[in-house]
Amino acid sequence: MENIVTTVVAISSITGILAFLLSLANRTIGDYGxxxxxxxxxxxxxxxxxxxxxxxxxxxxxxxxxxxxxxxxxxxxxxxxxxxxxxxxxxxxxxxxxxxxxxxxxxxxxxxxxxxxxxxxxxxLFNVKQYLCTVTEIEDLTDKIKRIRLELPEGEQLDYKPGQYIQILTPIYRESDEEVYRAYSITTPPSSKNAVELFIGYIPEGICTTYIHKYLKEGDKLNIIGPFGDFQYINSDKEMILAAIGTGMSPIMSILRYMNENKIDRKVTFFFGARTRPDMYMMDVLAEFEKTMKNFKLITCLSRPTETCNWTGEVGRVTNLIEKYVKDGENKEAYLCGNPSMIDSVVKILKEKGFDEEDIFYDKFE
Ligand code: FES
Structure with a gap:
């Protein structure tokens, strides 16, 4: 019994000394000046x-x-x-x-x-700034994707390239007790300097997407930081292959709007994939590009069409479209935006078709 008491006292003393040393270390070592x-x-x-x-x-x-x-x-x-x-x-x-x-x-x-x-x-990065924007428009593009328009403060401008992104600083709100930054591609062309638009998909339990989808209202203020990103339109005369799924359309939309506005008539094909017909969005804008941009072609597919979709187009994934329609990598460059598995699969196919690695640009998002 005496031994047990002695052991307990010894352990308590050692623990006490260690705790004291740790707190001393925190106070001294942690203070770096x-x-x-x-x-x-x-x-x-x-x-x-x-x-x-x-x-x-x-x-x-x-x-x-x-x-x-x-x-x-x-x-x-x-x-x-x-x-x-x-x-x-x-x-x-x-x-x-x-x-x-x-x-x-x-x-x-x-x-x-x-x-x-x-x-x-x-x-x-020295040009990256923080802007307190006003939310002027919120629109449901599908049941999981919203378009939001953010106006910069009076007199401020955002200088960005087609394809770049900004970060939203999500404030503390009922379902989150921390401020977090989340990245979203800009969908507007660089000529829109006083206001930018974003497509924001809903991710269950996503801190920022929950805030945008459930709490954000027109008239609210939202802090953004930007612009960021190496995924940007590059001036060249190569044929362009664009491929996206879901909200991956965002930077592609900025690139297409920029090309349309500047009457750039490079040959460009946009492969876009969604699950079902209601998940397709911005189709009217893209159809308009097919009229105004003589070398632009849109090819879409659905991965899970239902009977109510009345879908007569391509069925499968974007990878299937690339396999089917892209013949080779001769004088071509590719811009891809989607989740990591989509990007990895498309990059693999493009390389097999002879694309140079330097001609494949992508923006992966989770
Ligand atoms: S901020 Fe460093 S890994 Fe995300």
Whole structure:
């Protein structure tokens, strides 16, 4: 009995000492003080250390892309860390390739500012700004996809390229107690600088999509940050293959609107796939493009048509359309937007047909 009491007392004492040391460490080691971040060997920030590099940069109005709210699950927030930043973490492995790792690429949400740092970011990120927009239109395009129109504050303009995206800062609301950023492609052409439109699909339990679909009203304010993204229309004379499913139509719509407005008459075929007839949307706009753009062709398919669809068109997936209609990769480039499995399958088919990897551009979304 005496032995048991002695053991319990010893364990309690050790636990107490460890807890004390831990709290001491938190108070001392956690207090990193002021640190210097040199960006692109040009700009210098003096910041309070201890937070993630992503949050620290955002606090200083340098907006690095982030679609998962800093949870390390989107891979958008890559930054080249040339000095400082500590050890590469296991949480970064799935998103940073070995080649990138060798160049110092890190997920800025995983990497803490504990020492002075030297980093490199794309210059265009200095043009990314936050805008408090007004929601001026909300429309149901299907029972799961809404179109929302956001007007920028008076006198402000968003300069973006066809295909780029913005991030919405979802506020705290009844079903979510955290603010999160989510990325959405812009559907309007770059000429629409004072207002942008987005197609937003409903994802069950998605924090931002639930907010947009269930709570957002016309007249509400919404913070956006942008523009972001390397998926953009490229000027060339190559024939274009466009392919999308669901809300993947968003950046493609911006590209087509841009081409239509600027009377670009490159040969372009848009392959679009949906499940059923009611899931097809913007068909009137696309039909209009077929009249105004003499080299534009739309080819659609349904993967699960029901009897009520009265569908006489193609049945199957976008991959089947690509297999059937795209003969080869000769002088062609492809722009793809959809979920990872759709993109991976289409890229594989295009490569088999002879497309060069550099001529395939894609935007994957979950
Ligand atoms: S913000 Fe998503 S992985 Fe860093």
């Amino acid at each position: 002021e640190k210097k971040i040199i960006i692109n060997d040009d700009k210098e920030l003096i910041v309070e250390g201890g937070d993630s590099l992503l949050s620290t940069l955002i606090e200083n109005e340098i907006f690095i892309p982030s679609a998962c709210g800093g949870k390390g699950s989107c891979g958008y927030c890559k930054v080249k860390v040339l000095e400082g930043g500590g050890q590469f973490l296991a949480t970064e492995k799935g998103y940073v390739s070995e080649g990138e790792m060798e160049k110092g690429v890190r997920l800025s949400c995983q990497c803490k500012v504990k020492e002075d740092m030297r980093i490199e970011i794309p210059e265009e």
